[in-house]
Structures are given as C-alpha cells and as structure tokens.
Amino acid sequence: MSEHQSGDGLPPAAESRIAEIRRSGTWGSALTADEFTAIRSVGFEPVGQVLGAAVYNIGYTGGYACPGAWAGYGGYVSPYRSVTTVSGTGSMASFGPMVQTLYQARHHAIARMSTECEELGGHGVVGVQLTIGAFPAGGLEFKAIGTAVRAPGGVALPHPFTSDLSGQDFAKLILAGWVPASLAIGISIGARHDDWLTINQTRWGSGNSEVNGYTDLVNQARHDARVQLEQDVTRMGADGVVVKTTDMRVRERECPMQEHRRDHIVEVTIIGTATAQFTRSRPAAREGSLAILSLDPQRRQAARVKLGR
Amino acid sequence: MTEQTSAGTEPATTGQAPAGQASAGLDLQGVPQDAMRRLAELKPGQPGSIFTSDLSVNEFLLVREAGFRPLGLVLGSSIYHVGLQIGRWGRNQELDVLSQAMYHARELAMTRMEAEADALSADGIVGVRLDVEMKEFGADIAEFIAIGTAVQAEDGAGGGGVKDWRNNKNLPFTSDLSGQDFWTLIRAGYAPLGMVMGSCVYHIAHQKLGGKLGNIGRNVELEQFTQALYDARELAMSRMQAEAEALHAEGIVGVQLRQHSHTWGSHTTEFFAIGTAVRPLREDHVIERPTMVLSLDS
Numbered sequence: 001m002s003e004h005q006s007g008d009g010l011p012p013a014a015e016s017r018i019a020e021i022r023r024s025g026t027w028g029s030a031l032t033a034d035e036f037t038a039i040r041s042v043g044f045e046p047v048g049q050v051l052g053a054a055v056y057n058i059g060y061t062g063g064y065a066c067p068g069a070w071a072g073y074g075g076y077v078s079p080y081r082s083v084t085t086v087s088g089t090g091s092m093a094s095f096g097p098m099v100q101t102l103y104q105a106r107h108h109a110i111a112r113m114s115t116e117c118e119e120l121g122g123h124g125v126v127g128v129q130l131t132i133g134a135f136p137a138g139g140l141e142f143k144a145i146g147t148a149v150r151a152p153g154g155v156a157l158p159h160p161f162t163s164d165l166s167g168q169d170f171a172k173l174i175l176a177g178w179v180p181a182s183l184a185i186g187i188s189i190g191a192r193h194d195d196w197l198t199i200n201q202t203r204w205g206s207g208n209s210e211v212n213g214y215t216d217l218v219n220q221a222r223h224d225a226r227v228q229l230e231q232d233v234t235r236m237g238a239d240g241v242v243v244k245t246t247d248m249r250v251r252e253r254e255c256p257m258q259e260h261r262r263d264h265i266v267e268v269t270i271i272g273t274a275t276a277q278f279t280r281s282r283p284a285a286r287e288g289s290l291a292i293l294s295l296d297p298q299r300r301q302a303a304r305v306k307l308g309r
Numbered sequence: 310m311t312e313q314t315s316a317g318t319e320p321a322t323t324g325q326a327p328a329g330q331a332s333a334g335l336d337l338q339g340v341p342q343d344a345m346r347r348l349a350e351l352k353p354g355q356p357g358s359i360f361t362s363d364l365s366v367n368e369f370l371l372v373r374e375a376g377f378r379p380l381g382l383v384l385g386s387s388i389y390h391v392g393l394q395i396g397r398w399g400r401n402q403e404l405d406v407l408s409q410a411m412y413h414a415r416e417l418a419m420t421r422m423e424a425e426a427d428a429l430s431a432d433g434i435v436g437v438r439l440d441v442e443m444k445e446f447g448a449d450i451a452e453f454i455a456i457g458t459a460v461q462a463e464d465g466a467g468g469g470g471v472k473d474w475r476n477n478k479n480l481p482f483t484s485d486l487s488g489q490d491f492w493t494l495i496r497a498g499y500a501p502l503g504m505v506m507g508s509c510v511y512h513i514a515h516q517k518l519g520g521k522l523g524n525i526g527r528n529v530e531l532e533q534f535t536q537a538l539y540d541a542r543e544l545a546m547s548r549m550q551a552e553a554e555a556l557h558a559e560g561i562v563g564v565q566l567r568q569h570s571h572t573w574g575s576h577t578t579e580f581f582a583i584g585t586a587v588r589p590l591r592e593d594h595v596i597e598r599p600t601m602v603l604s605l606d607s
Contacts, residue, residue, distance in 0.1 A: 154345030278347030
C-alpha cells in the first residue's frame, strides 16, 4: 500500500518503530558512552535515534545559458571581463532552481527527523549528521540522523531544536548559557564565464599573478552563501550561528554560448548551528573554566597530536 | 502533545535520578527547563544583529570567557596563479619568483580578511586558518584562503583597563591560536598583535652522479641536503622574525614550521614558518597555577 507522503508525514515503517519505542520504553541511540554521560550531566535524557531521509531526482537545475559571454562574430571576439552571477538573486541563469531543490531536500530530511523526535516526546535532536549520497536505484539521497533528547519538565516546543553538535559540545554550551536552536544552512552556486583576462592570467608562462576572475567568482559565491545563512538564522530569531562546515566545490564545463571557451561553476555550502542565549532562573554555583594540567602522559600526547597541525 | 510522558511514569531505563540532582558539584537546578523556555520564545524574523562564527564550541566559549564577543565570520581569499621557475640542477638556491608568489598570495588573502574585520569595527580576529588549496581551476592555480572570527573586546577583557587592542598598523590583531591557547595567553597578561609568517621556496640540489654512486651501501650524511634544509629554514624563520620586529612584539608564540612541495616535485619545497606575535599587557604577569588532574577515562 503506498500512501502519498508529503510534508512532515512519516512513512508507515517509521511510525511503527516509534510506536514500539513508546510502548516498551527502550530506546536505542548512536551516542558514545562519553556523549551519553555529557548529555545526562546537564539534565537532558536521550529518547531514541531518529532518522529523516528523502530521495530526490534532480532534473531541472537552471543555468542552461551562460550569462557572461556575448556570442562573438565568428567566435573570435570574447569579452575582456565577464560577470559572475550567483544564485542568491534567484535568476535562472545561475542555477537558482537547483539551489532551491538542494534546500528543499535537506529541509525535508530534517523535517522528517524532527517529526520522529516529536513523536518520541523529545525536545530536540543532537549529533545530527547530514549526508548526501547517490541512491543505488537512482537519484540523490539526503539523510539526517541524530539522537533525540528530552528535557524533563521542559515546556513543549513548537518544533524541536536540531544541532550538529556532539554530546560533549552540547553539554558545554548548555552549561555556559547557550542553547542550540536549529541547523542553519546557506547554499549558493555561482557561475562565471572564462574571459580573456582570466585566460591570459592562467597560461603556464604568465608568471605570478592573482587570477581576478576566479577570485571574484569564489568570493561572490561564498559571500552569497553567508548572506543566505544569515537570513536563515534571522528567520529563526536566534542570536547567532556557529559554523561547522564550509564546503566548496569547483567544476568547469564547456560554455554553451561560445565555442572553445569554458565556464567555471562553484557550489558553496555552509552548515552550522544557530544558538540562542538563555538566562538561568537560579545562578550557577561556579562560573568559568578551570585550567587543568593532566598528569596522564598518554592523554597529553593524544591532545598534542590532535591539536598539532 | 498528549503522548509526552512525564518523568515519573516513564520506566526507569536509565536508572538515574531525575535531572535536578545531577552529578555532584554542578548546580543544574532548572537549567534544561530554562533552555527550553528560551527556545519556545524564539520569534522568526526578529531584526537585530546576529553574530556568525567559525569557532569550535570550545573556542567560542573560551574566547567569550576571555572577554571578547564574536562579531562575525571574516574571510579573505585569492585564487593565484604561481609562475614558473626552474632551479639549476646542481645548486641549492632559493626560488625567489615562487617565494614572491606565496607571499603575495597570502598577503592578499590576509589583507582582505583584515579589511572585512575593519568594516565590522572589530578589535581582532581569532582562530585564523590560513590554507592553500588546489581546486579544479588548473595546474598552477591554488586558492589561498584566510578565515577567522572577528571579535570585539568587552570592558573587562585582559583584566580591564586595556584601551587599544589593535596593533601599531591600526589593524585588528590576528591570531591563529586555538581557543584554549588564546584564553591562557590573555589570562597570563599578554595580548596577540598579529600573525607573522616567513616563507621560502627552495630548490634542493640534485646529487652528482659520482656522489650518488659513491654513496651506495654506505651510511653517510648527505651534506648538500642538510645544508639546503638549514638555509631554507633559516630564511623562513628570519623573515618571520623581521615581521614580528616590525610589529614591536615581545615574542612569537605558537610557531609552526611547515614544509610542503605543493605541485612542484620532490626537489622544490616551501618552508613556511607561522606564529602569533604577542605583547605584554601589564608589567607584572601572574600566570595561574593549573590544577593537576589524573583523568579516569581512556
């Protein structure tokens, strides 16, 4: 039996798993022992592992024209400086529809994960891992997995909080008076035609120089992604965002408008956790961090190796 | 939310006491409930300044504790085409065209990042990452990127009474120290001035054929290579020293010496020394004694 799944409705298999958890009271999670202890130590309880997934077919991306080149007469004329376009303006020429789809797919996966969390009685999800991969039967699979936690006696939230922080990081923030509100995502795709100046600067014999075209492309795409991220956070009403990953991928393609020329396309994805500051109704017994020197040589060795670059 | 069970009726799968009586020493009365109340009050679309930051959770909390408020993520990048220079086969020499390129590209990235921080009226930039990445732009093209978080000092930062955190070039200070190192530095009465770096791209001489044959089966020092290593490192470190002197620093901390060949092959490498120049905030430095602990976890 196939029911039409849309929005936050959960597939039947997920519904029955959650019903089983509620019935038996036994939950599973992907937390390590340390993470579990950290979460418990700040008064939260894990309620179960939650998953949200969506498989999408990316059929229509936009970006079929090249906005930065004019067709030259006989192919010999090319513009000296072309223009970067980014998807933030929503124009078709720069993959606006593709970015919309990438957002939608991620939000869909996160929404389903949050629905599972709500049904388990949780207040939010920690340790969210967002992955994209090729689905074996075709399409792109967007997945969000995390552990739902609950604050006993806390007020019900309109929608659960989500965060990609580990259990220990979550505990540290809570102790310091910050609570994660939601995952925040900024995505942008920028495209730029390789103009004459760029080609001249990138020849093997052209010496040391900054490549203005590519620098402009990369900076504009990143700037647009940051703007999108900030808009996302402001929409939520949070106080700030702590960025975890900034991913940039570059590819080139044959220019659809001009023969023997290439375009470069840059996709920037920024993911972080939006946080809000809260005040304690009762003041803390001790403020501030403690400087410690561990007497355990292996632990210090491990810390040195991790911090050392 | 009719489904939500209260703590009392739920089976005690965890066997723990209710949240209020958490581990000894941490007063957590009502903390999770306070946090949830704050989240329930979030109103979408509220105007006002939000901060963005690239800091890890540790860095974020320790930088705040040191008295600095994050303003925003700042970034400077440059896609640079590095010119061609070939060293003479049998000679140890610095490849100055390539050294110039590395300097220029990094300077472009750092300057742009500092300009963004200046526009935010920041006092400094912490947690700076300066990286070189090869993206799919072409063979000799690399991206030089500097990312950090711009911060503003609050009144009590550094023990209070510090009027100006900027360096003598009137630019926000930059520091690549981790959150823990930054916190320790500030508490010890020092302030960062800026990141200082020295770079040297060096061509290492190839061994002569006779030399190579003579070394077969022998345990012997390869003097030319040793000499090359010393020269290149000295050049890189003295350039870093010179930058620190220009900032009138007392010293350089957190120095890393890195060596990469990038795409130039095995006889051409870049020696790169980077650190943070510091100055004292006060004449007297009281560095607090840390508590000794023996951890029980693995």
